[in-house]
Amino acid sequence: MQQPLVPHRILSMLSAALVALAPSAHASTVQAWITTGDRSQLLARAFEARMEPVADPGAATITVDPSTRYQAIAGFGAAITDASAYLIQHLDPARRDALLRELFGREGEGIGLSFTRLTIGASDFSRSHYSFDDMPPGQSDPQLKHFSIAPQRDTVLPTVKAALAINPHLTVMASPWSAPGWMKTSDNLVKGTLKPGAFDAYARYLDRYVDAMRAEGVTISALTLQNEPHFEPDNYPGMRVDPHQRAAFIRDHLGPLLARSHPGTAIFDWDHNWDEPESPAIVLSDPRAAQYVGGIAWHCYGGDVRAQGRLHDLFPAKDTWFTECSGGAWSPDWAKNLQYFTKTLIVDTTHNWARGVLFWNLALDGHDGPHLGGCANCRGVVTIDTATGAVTRNVEYYALAHASRFVLPGAYRIASSGENNVAFANPDGSFALLVANGDAQPRAVAVRVGAQGFRYTLPAASLATFTWRGVP
Structure with missing residues (x-):
């Protein structure tokens, strides 16, 4: 039998009803x-x-x-690198679930990260150097018979799938650090450029990656064809691709292929620093290539953020994305870092038309790794103690959270x-x-x-x- 309402319950219900009827107070x-x-x-x-x-x-x-x-905002976040995913997957299940819910969820203390970046093969923040179609020196695989995303099956895949389960609105982009070595002039993941005869195979390689991720339930919203295409590192995967090469590759190979097979996957050009805006401008000045370019991606390691705005003024139909910046031990002042990450990477990038903002590694360990070559003192958004599983939230975490927790996907900058x-x-x-x-x-x-x-x-x-x- 229903219990009679006591007076204090009646007053409580009446108060709640009055609040509901008074939105102007809220x-x-x-x-x-x-x-x-x-x-x-x-x-x-x-x-x-x-x-x-x-x-x-x-x-x-x-x-x-x-x-x-x-501009409409897709979100704020950081890259799920091999290193980040490895560390997260080696947490005990309860800690792992709690951390992912905190990073990608909005319930409770969740900070609502809604944009991430994956690496197509290895970066410097990998425990080994690999592509998804490696061959012995001197051999090739133009039909991609050996293509496989198996190297990320136990690390990156379960991490990004768990993040998507928590936040179905998560935007996922992906960037390669190198084509498979057999496609390059160096016959190696390190250094070199793309062979002209490998353009078709490389386009199919990237398309196959989008296929494979979709089969796993991960939609790749955008690709870049090369991370930092004007840089050839000497101890981790990299590949130089000049703007005329990129324009030809997009115009004659990757653009038409993705338009047929994955029309929802955008191509972002550049994926490099603010100091060479003329490089993406060359690509966008090729009208046949530009028709397939959805936006320009930028990094923070050289130049001035206003380059984003200047290029947007020249090509206003193309979106702007900010896709990488890392803090590290070279800048130990917490207070100064808070101001830089906020003013430059959140405020200035969005004022200069960024639809999404990404920091670099989502998580690293207490030794700024694992990594193989490349940056030896980069800092993750969080640091995971591999001995205890304890998580330290770094200054990058708070700068991101002040935006990601309160700016929803689909928001507009005003x-x-x-x-x-x-x-x-x-x-x-x-x-x-x-x-x-x-x-x-x-x-x-x-x-x-x-x-x-x-x-x-x-x-x-x-x-x-x-x-x-x-x-x-």
Whole structure:
């Protein structure tokens, strides 16, 4: 038999009903999360502000204009390299599940990473150097009879599949560090360039990879044909592919093939630094190649982020993506790193049209590995202690989380004035504003949204994310 309602239960239900009927009260609340350079607050929920009528519109430090929309956002995240996947898969099942839910989920303390990058074969952050179709020196396999993604079956595949199960909206792109050695002038994964006679086989190799991943339930949303195509490392896989080669390869081989077999998989050109924007410009200036190029991918290791915006101005129909940057022991100052990763890799990349932002290794161990060649002191978004399974959340984690947790896939960047901030309108009707304070003292800011606004004092050397729903 149903129990009678006691008075306090009636009052509780009535209060809940009144809250449900009063959305304007909720809409005027501004929630805040803070991370400070001294680490006293780490993605910490801070005191709330209230949206109130703005008495002096000219006093605003930041004016947010939701009516002015720019690019749609796919997400923020980091690469699931061989090293990252190996470490994650060697955690005990409970720790592994908890870490993946924290990284890719939105429930509880999840930070909602929604963009990742895979390597097509080995990178420097692999325990061995391999492609998906290796042959003995002097031999070749033009029919790709020996093609297999088996080297990643126990590491990368279960990791990305688990991430997709947690976050079905995860965007997955992939980049090769080298074609199979037999396709190259070096007959080796290290150094060399693509043989002209191997263009067709290499296009089919990349297409076969998309096929194989789809068969495993992993949709590859975009490919680049080469990571850092102007760099030939001497101790790990790499391949030089100049812009005219890339244009010919895309125009005559990979573009038409993917258009037929995988029309939903985009091609991103470049996948290299800001300091040579003329290289992707050459590819986009070939109209037959450009028709197959969905966007340009950028790295942080040379040049200025504004190169993204300048190339976008020349080719506004092409998307912009930021696909790699790593922190490391060369920059040990936590507070300075927080400001750099936030201001340059979150704020500036999106102001310069990035639809997605990726850091490099999702996870590394306490020795900055495992790796074979390449970077000996790169830092992962998290560090996994291989002896204990303990996870350390690095400065990259907090810079990413201030965006990924609050900016949903499908959000739009919206107009915001001033420096060191960026604003987004989410598809669920909420808004997010990231603001960095690099000053050594607290900073008061006034934010205006339409006829409403709020004031807040940011701690010294800090990063804040503000969220709200609608403006009454």
